Amino acid sequence: xxxxxxAATRVTDxxxxxxxxxxxxxxxxxxxxxxxxxxxxxxxxxxxxxxxxLPIALGMLIAxxxxxxxxxxxxxxxxxxxxxxxxxx
Numbered sequence: 001x002x003x004x005x006x007a008a009t010r011v012t013d014x015x016x017x018x019x020x021x022x023x024x025x026x027x028x029x030x031x032x033x034x035x036x037x038x039x040x041x042x043x044x045x046x047x048x049x050x051x052x053x054l055p056i057a058l059g060m061l062i063a064x065x066x067x068x069x070x071x072x073x074x075x076x077x078x079x080x081x082x083x084x085x086x087x088x089x
Contacts, residue, residue: 003028004055008062014074021059021078025052031080053081057088 007024011017026033029052056078057071064070068089075086 001055001058004059005062008059011063014060014063014070014077017063018074018078021056021063024059025055053084054088057085060085060089
């Protein structure tokens with residue numbers, strides 16, 4: 001969460017910041033780049049890994065400056081598990 005929040009503070013618009021938010025969560029993500037074919041231990045958080053949905057939802061809220069509509073639009077356009085991210089945002 002901290003890494004994504006920090007990256008989000010440098011994003012001025014979610015449209016140009018999607019890659020930066022993904023890059024911030026990627027080292028901690030259990031699913032990895034093959035979202036549709038995750039490893040057996042995917043989606044199991046630990047002290048060093050996380051499920052990306054909550055960090056990205058919070059990152060979108062920060063990147064959108066607290067604007068609900070923009071945070072949801074950014075979350076929907078993020079891809080991956082975008083419906084869950086948008087609900088959380």
